[in-house]
Amino acid sequence: MNEAVPQRTPEAVEPKTLVEGAYQRLRRDIIEGVHPPGEKLRVEHLKDRYEVGAGTLREALLLLVTDALVVAQGQRGFRVSPISIEDFEDITRTRLLLETEALRQSLQLGGEDWEASVVAAFHRLSRAEQKLGDHDSLAAEEWERRNRAFHEALIAASPSRWIRHFQHILYQQSERYRRLSLFSHPIPRDIHAEHQALFNASLARDTTRATSILTEHVLRTLDAVKLLPAEFFAGKHKS
Amino acid sequence: MNEAVPQRTPEAVEPKTLVEGAYQRLRRDIIEGVHPPGEKLRVEHLKDRYEVGAGTLREALLLLVTDALVVAQGQRGFRVSPISIEDFEDITRTRLLLETEALRQSLQLGGEDWEASVVAAFHRLSRAEQKLGDHDSLAAEEWERRNRAFHEALIAASPSRWIRHFQHILYQQSERYRRLSLFSHPIPRDIHAEHQALFNASLARDTTRATSILTEHVLRTLDAVKLLPAEFFAGKHKS
């Protein structure tokens, strides 16, 4: 298989180096909003919080540029990437372009192993969705993880490493926005039913139906975020 | 417009920092094959060649990870990303998926400014193609630059920063392969005619024809690279 594409770290790889450790924790904090969009990321302050040297922290920030979660401006340091409703619309549509194509390939090429892993991922996701009723932030975190695992399992049989690479970046981006919509706007959607339908169509290898359900599914999140008040996207903080 | 996507440096931006300078020169050298695919990139050696400190060079290498031209393996340094025929096929098809969509959007939304810049880019490219007959490596380099500018001008009116971002990465990747095919296999294609047809269809806003010409155009390069002997893709050097 094609080794030239940088494969993402499958969620929780034990960091082999201090840079990787700081990178993982910083990424988590940015996605979770500890460092809000637009925030200036000062190396001198952050090196204490993450308990590494200045040079090491700089390298971690540089790695986050790869994920487009941080932007570097020469001679003017680093910032958390800003967010906007236009950006999320762009993310969503580009992600759909890639993910529907990957899903098509996956449904066509996926073998028994792929089927088994999809069944397993769907099962795990269903369990997490049962526990989601009460506003437990730990359960929400687990759901987020399994939701990602389910979507990635669906397209795992696609032979295109590049599509999966870009999909991963976009999914990660959309996590920041999804988090916003969860906090402010308890969505009345029956997400489990959507996932069930997507699961059924995928195992039935019904490409047309699966891609159409996926599209609806993702666009519905876009609509939910669009309902948010504009203040959420101000995001040009100083500190 | 959407500021959240890291916009690529438009070819030759004056580097504001030593890291950026080393990054640009390293990128050029990797694309041109000075550092062949798979080569180990030892910081201690490279810092002399590029005349910067060790830490600075490490940062430049980290930036190249963003372009997927370098892979970092924790505790085991850096390598030039390997190449393979499967990878190029993947690059080409993913690039077509993105670039045809961007072209569709561009033809639909592009205004007078866009038209003017496309005309200008096509003109510059045509001039470079006239001078391409003799095997002048300087002219080939200029052609490569203008070819890229033409393709990027065509899709510049697309509102999707993410598509353009990914397209840029993939185009950069394909440059490494295109260079291979130029050196070994003087292609008998009439590239200028293909560009002319693409240009005509685009200005006529004939979306169907333009995307189909673009697809043929890009796939033809894929075929040319496929004809190369497999030795070109060995690429697991030690030094």
Next chain:
DNA sequence: TCAAGGATTTTTCTCGAGATTTATAGAAGA
């Protein structure tokens, strides 16, 4: 009160050296 200029503080960028880890070469044993 406001604007402009300059001095001070903060922050970024850069480098070299020490500590760890990995890779290499050689010796010992089967």
Next chain:
DNA sequence: TCTTCTATAAATCTCGAGAAAAATCCTTGA
């Protein structure tokens, strides 16, 4: 001769300090 272990060499990773740039504050003058 081949494997395994050990010692040596090489490379990576990490840190703190100094130089350069940017941001901030303060004074001065209209």
